[in-house]
Amino acid sequence: MEAVADDAAMDAVQRRLMFEDECILVDEQDNVVGHESKYNCHLMENIESQNVLHRAFSVFLFNSKYELLLQQRSATKVTFPLVWTNTCCSHPLYRESELVEENFLGVRNAAQRKLFDELGIPAEDLPVDRFTPVGRMLYKAPSDGKWGEHELDYLVFVVADVKLLPNPDEVADVKYVNREQLKELLEKADASEEGVKLSPWFRLVVDNFLMKWWDCVESGTLPEVADMKTIHKLV
Numbered sequence: 001m002e003a004v005a006d007d008a009a010m011d012a013v014q015r016r017l018m019f020e021d022e023c024i025l026v027d028e029q030d031n032v033v034g035h036e037s038k039y040n041c042h043l044m045e046n047i048e049s050q051n052v053l054h055r056a057f058s059v060f061l062f063n064s065k066y067e068l069l070l071q072q073r074s075a076t077k078v079t080f081p082l083v084w085t086n087t088c089c090s091h092p093l094y095r096e097s098e099l100v101e102e103n104f105l106g107v108r109n110a111a112q113r114k115l116f117d118e119l120g121i122p123a124e125d126l127p128v129d130r131f132t133p134v135g136r137m138l139y140k141a142p143s144d145g146k147w148g149e150h151e152l153d154y155l156v157f158v159v160a161d162v163k164l165l166p167n168p169d170e171v172a173d174v175k176y177v178n179r180e181q182l183k184e185l186l187e188k189a190d191a192s193e194e195g196v197k198l199s200p201w202f203r204l205v206v207d208n209f210l211m212k213w214w215d216c217v218e219s220g221t222l223p224e225v226a227d228m229k230t231i232h233k234l235v
Helices: 012-020 044-050 102-119 181-188 202-219
Strands: 022-026 031-037 056-064 068-073 089-090 132-142 148-159 171-177 230-234
Touching: 044 102, 056 102, 056 202, 068 202, 089 102, 102 132, 102 148, 102 171, 132 202, 148 202, 171 181, 181 202
Parallel strands: 056 148, 132 230
Antiparallel strands: 022 031, 022 056, 056 068, 056 089, 068 171, 132 148
16 A cells, blocks of 8 residues: 555644554454554545455443443544544554454553543553453444545443543543433434534444443443454444
8 A cells, every 4th residue: 555645734643643553454354464554544545445444443431320421523533523422432553562362452452542542541540351342343434535434343341430631632522421312412413403423433333232232231231242253244
């Protein structure tokens, strides 16, 4: 994959992350096949012509009242700016600590790192053994024509009361929601009210898995329904 010329309009922080972060390339069975810059992984041209697929994760953090923490992505995000989504969404990087397959430790390490980067949650407040990977899904979603997502996404749940210090380079807003408040947000997004938009990966999780898993969070039975063998292809 050839390097692509820089976008003059791209935010400086996002530009650095786009070119310095090396995502993990995988096949549709989640076998590691290489690595590539975040920039090249998110160009729709590469996704469509070379079927570039990278590993990702989506964290769903609930407080002790079983409310789900949502974030609104910052306006400077290259893909899906200002959309509402789950607590934290990012990528394990092509580095030793985030390539560990055993017990999904690489993904857990990456989730811990990004929860600090995006929301200011210290690692000691969320040790990796608190994270429960519950499933994997494969999806593709264009953002604005030039950019898009093609991810094999690990869905990771955690229950904890945490203090938040959102990073404005990554996050525009945060809020906890109960099920009824999430339903209201979905209805606004469906009706295009108040400019509310949801990330495509969050909507896929909501439509296919979330309410059932939310029940299990509340009943303490989440590990019993976790299925890390299946890769749900939602493309």
